[in-house]
Amino acid sequence: MGRHTFPAVLLLLVLSPLIPRSLGEIKSEKIVADPRSMILFEKFGFARGGGVTISVSEVTVFSSLAPPDPALLGFFLISEESLYQALYDAQQRGSNANPNPGANSDTIFCVLSSPYVRRLFTFRDLSPPPASSYNSTLPITAPDEYSLFFANCAAECQVTMSVHTKMYNVQPDGSRDYLSAGQSRLPSLYFSFSIVYIAFLGVWIYVCLVKNRRFTHRIHLLMGCLVLVRALYLICAAEDQHYIKATGTPHGWDVLFYLFQFLKGVLLFTVIVLIGTGWSFLKPFLQEREKKVLMVVIPLQVLANIASVVIGETGPFNQEWITWNQVFLLVDIICCCAIMFPIVWSIKTLRETSKTDGKAARNLAKLTLFRQFYIVVVGYLYFTRIVVFALKTIAAYKYRWVSVAAEEAASLTFYVFMFYMFRPTERNEYFAIDDEEEEAAQVALQAEEFEL
Template sequence: METMSFTVPLAAVLLLLLFGPTSGEIKNLKIESDTRPMILFEKFGFTHTGQVTVAVSKVSVISSIASPDPNRLGFFLLSEESLIQVIMEMQSDLNLCVLDARYINLLFTFSDLSPPPSASFNSSYPITWPNEYSLFFANCGPESRVTMDVYTEIYNLDAGGEKDYLSAGITQLPSLFFVFSLIYSTFLIIWIYVCFGNKITVQRIHILMAVLLLMKALNLICAAEDKHYVKVTGTPHGWDVLFYIFQFIRVVLLFTVIVLIGTGWSFLKPFLQEKEKKILMIVIPLQVLANVASIVIGETGPFIKDWVTWNQVFLLVDIICCCAIIFPIVWSIRSLRETSKTDGKAARNLAKLTLFRQFYMVLIGYLYFTRIVVFALKTIAAYKYQWVSSAAEEIASFAFYVVMFYMFMPVEKNEYFVINEEDEEAAEIALREEEFEL
């Protein structure tokens, strides 16, 4: 009955694989007194030239019940197509160890160690059938605790015979990120030119928006270099540190700019109310937590025990932040509607109200696309086209930046605020009709 515990882990793996990493970096990992029936190490898209190298050393297996059978512990590859078949196979035979399942690609068991069960093993395996595979370790021993050092090297060979440590579906990312870094750098130059051409109307928020563009460009160039070095060497060579630094600054700045624009700071009023300050005090610490979770997810991989928990933390925090930044825009829309009844500037208020409503819709569309549509693309796209979801996310983000910056650009005569008497009268009628409808 000891293998009954495998049916739950295998079912959970189906969810785990949706978030699993797809880079084949060279990794040295340490497992200490681990009792998990299954451990996911890597998920990687292979071409017909793929290769897997796994080495284990300092292996120790301890069981409080009986001496562990070395054939019940080992490494294997599993494709997502075969996962369901393995789950069904094990549900039909609750005593079956996953290492004995027909649909796995068994690499080796601890019986191959010399001498078993506490020694080392090192071997490479060519991939004969191109697909996306996940590298697992299985422990079918009853109450067995496993300690070992694990070295993994997973790669494809490119047309020139060089090792490519990026999965077949994301090997295009270095070029993609580099192109977008150039696009944002150009965008920043244009924004600076616009600001200098309209010095009279430039507000502090416009300077903050320029810093946001700079951080986005730096984040992308570091992402490009990070992925490039992983692609050619298997290790990031420190570029991952810069990437996470600029990513943290960029994300915090983005949410801050959205909140400040949503509150009308610099456009409607030069100050923040207490409730708006509280939103910033909530969003910024949450973004710190989200970035910590992102670093843990990206740097450690799913082999750590709390990897799924960190994924859940990241998703929860991201959802909370996305909801929080919407409230200031709603407050500004409500405030403009109330002000229009008393200050005698109906047309100007209607123009501002229209502007903030449009920004609200654009923001909702951006959040929906980058959080739901992009995730759907990652899930349904074939492993060779995983880069498409990253491209879609960057295109959507750039479109959002362009629209947001255009709507709130520092121009002396904004089309929303060019008012004449006819506009004033029409606006008063429109506002009265809207109030009547509400």
């Protein structure tokens, strides 16, 4: 076991709940001259009666030292609870092993011999060259969430091989379910939320184009596009997960999934920035600094979606998978921070204007509205980035769908609140102010200045 194995695998386990989606649970991977001592291929939640099929072919092993013992290379399954124990045991016992590269293999501790793992096969079980292949289906008798690893315990050894895996559970009717036990409800969950957003869009169209057409601004139309894209994204996500559930692959739905995922992210951040600047409500144009925010956020969203595609279409076996995860997280944090600046600028501008233009009530109403919006945006970003991740991490694998439901429920709540706050209406916080409210606002602003 290499000295960097333990932290690297721990990082994989930490980042694995962040995977936006995956290509499917039937996967074909090509490993080329890979020297890593541990390679994580997949995590999957098995119910009773599930199984894993693994096929390995075109296996070649290159070592700059003596030919390695084939028993030191192989595949194994392990639960997350046992993984920490096995890795720690390997780290401790490996550090006490003979460091001499030419030492006999018996002195090397390999995770494949650990009592905590379920060894599937080693390279000793491969067919003779030139085929050098192995194919087997193994039933899962103890339901749990297992990780499929390849272990390379041989020193200075590089492995090339083609790996084909299938992980599945068996439904009551005997058909295979290729979604993990904690994700099997996702197709119906996504579809249910898409219906809610379609109804939401219908209500928004009625409010904007029928009930209050005279008070509808361009921002309201853009908000309607956001709801439409969100509904289409959820429909594609539902179909994508349905096909993975039934067949193990998304059957092309992943293209539309990524398209609407990109449009959803760009439109959401754009709408928040435009509302935060008061565009279309308070002024018909954007200032240079606000344009710069959009010029930063939109390219970053493009980069985030490229990272999402790479993460989803490859998997943790890829050597750059951790790097792309880190890029995705960094870009997401930058975008979340960037969209807060326009709201803060608007609050600051309104506070300064309220002291000079003599329209205290109107400015106080705007100031209050933008403060509320700021708090809601911060709460939404905190919940979907921190709380949802915590749910993904701590929830039992059978209830992993709960984190998705919580994220979608939070998003729907945020949309409803934002759309209600900035709906088109004749009497809103921007324009309709009477004399009594003006006098009360003057007193409130004076009290606020005194407190500051």
